[in-house]
Amino acid sequence: MTDTIDARPSLPRELRAYLEELVVRTRTVCGPHLVSVSAVGSLALDDYRHGRSDVDVTVVVDPALPGPALHDLAGALAHPGLPCPAPGLELVVYGADFAGRPSGEAGYLLDLNTGPLLPNRAAFDAAGSPAFWYVIDRSVAHQAGLSLYGRPAREVIAAPKRSAVLAAIRASVREHSDGEGHLADNRVLNGCRSVVFCRTGRWTAKRAAAQETAAAEEEFRPLIDAAVRSFERPRSSPDPLPGTEVRAFLAWVRERVEETGGTAGD
Secondary structure, X not given: OOOOHHHOOOOOHHHHHHHHHHHHHHHHHHHHXXXXXXXXXXXXXOOOOOOOOOEEEEEEEOOXXXXXXXXXXXXXXXXXXXXXXXXXXXXXXXXXXXHOOOOOOOOOOEEEEEEOOEEEEEEOOOOOOOOHHHHHHXXXXXXXXXXXEEOOHHHHOOOOOHHHHXXXXXXXXXXXXXXXXXXXXXXXXXXXXXXXXXXXXXXXOHXXXXXXXXXXXXXXXXXXXXXXXXXXXXOOOOOOOOHHHHHHHHHHHHHXXXXXXXXXXX
16 A cells, blocks of 8 residues: 555545554455455445445455455454444455456455444355346446555456446346335436446446436436435435336336347457
8 A cells, every 4th residue: 555545535534544444454364365455336436425325345365365364354344343434334355366357256255244224244155146246346346446455456356348247237227126125216326327337338426327317318307316316315314216217217227228238249
């Protein structure tokens, strides 16, 4: 780490001390086997909203890291032992051999969810896990991952093939169409982001993607504008959105993704 996290203006001030300590604990547990720690998700895309967004972190380690160290790391980073100032921490650890090649698989060594609004969960076996979340996160990490320690994300995390990313987006849209466990505003904004990726091949911040989609699709502008207003509120008190309109919008998103998937190569 060539500079301190506190010196990086792109990181929200509310998270800097937390991320510094997260890196310290990760280095302590992983020692010389630690390759990289990167902020991904909303932090990487400069769209973090305090009180609403999770902290998304990707860690890459040497495959020779002893297995018990992963359990030690999950314990060292779990809330409230390390108090998370955001609603949650979503941290994924990959082996450098897996992360360095394109893949449409989940492929993690550790998937840790923890925080005041997330139930503590640590998974150590990627077999059977829905792959799409991880494929999308690695695609974002390769494009825009913000280095917190070690080698830059782009050097150690390969971009999944476009066909794999589009398959992941399709699975994501299906998940959000079902609606269970997801806030309505996030379902809409993720749909906007998916459409913009299909058009441009790049990940965009949710609010920027919403603005672009609303400008191009007048029919959905009121719903998208309402989703953006709700997104500005704390996660515990979102605005209600009309379920029928949300489902209709996501059906339209799914059609756009299917059209792109039918014409795109790897």
